[in-house]
Amino acid sequence: MIPPKDTPERQAALDRLTERARFVRLETVRLSRVAGAGHYTSSFSAAELFAALYYAVLDLRPDEPAWPDRDRFVLSKGHAAIGLYPVLADLGFFPPSDLDTYTRLGSPFGDHPDMKKVAGIDFSSGSLGHGLSIAVGMALGARIGERPYRTFCMLGDGELHEGQVWEAANAAGHYRLGRLVAIVDRNQLCIDGFTDDVMSVEPVEDRFAAFGWQTHRVDGHDLDAVLDVFDALPDDPDGPPQVIVADTVKGRGVRLMEFNPDWHVGNLVGADYDDVIAELQAGLQPMEAAK
Secondary structure, eight states, X not given: OOOOTTSHHHHHHHHHHHHHHHHHHHHHHHHHHHHTOBOHHHHHHTHHHHHHIIIIIOOOOTTOXXXXXXXXXXXXXXXXXXXXXXXXXXXXXXXXXXXXGTTSTTOSOOSSOOTTTSTTOOSOOOSTTOHHHHHHHHHXXXXXXXXXXXXXXXXXXXXXXXXXXXXXXXXXXXXTOTTEEEEEEEOSEETTEEHHHHSOOOSHHHHHHHTTOEEEEEETTOHHHHHHHHHHOOOOTTSXXXXXXXXXXXXXXXXXTTTOGGGSSBOOOHHHHHHHHHHHHTOOOOHHHHO
């Protein structure tokens, strides 16, 4: 699914994924306007990761959402669902026009995802810190049922403050769940401010390694590097679980939001909305220019 590095096919894939990451950001802004507020920055930090996973990595059948051998994806940081819904619609899980009801009374699309209402959602997340435990259960289920699927779980780095995450990490290492892949969106901010000011989570890799995980670290906005990491993951069902620590920027793509703790939830109106749309349409700028 991932083209070889330094080939025309790889460049075409990177161009496509770059465009889809921009699509995630633009749709996040649009849907926030529909709702009257939204989690812009948590979605922006994960945009390249969403693009890589859904357009190059995950084995899915949008026309058969309950396919037993599909790869599972647990969005533990459920408040970023606003960036995931448009991807699912784009792939054909449901009509894109359905999203025009986002968060409205009776809409299946809430601020956090509901697996009973939205095709393509594998876990109803929102209460932070639970996702990795669910993913461990899914990976164990694959082993017991002799299914080939992988289970991917995206966590926010603020979730690493929760003890349940480390209990799940311990269990995954103990059972050697080699087809479990955790992705830490290391965007450095949570709702209470900078993650490490609340409680240090570093060294993240060493902490997972202590529980028996194989660790990887990558710039989560460098799609070429992200594809390399996913492509290099071993497929050993009885090997160590895998964790990818993706260094990202909360709010990446919009200057006024990058590393700004005031934008965990917000609402763009008037000229601010138009300016942000124009900025996103222009594509990611180097961080030095964005500061």
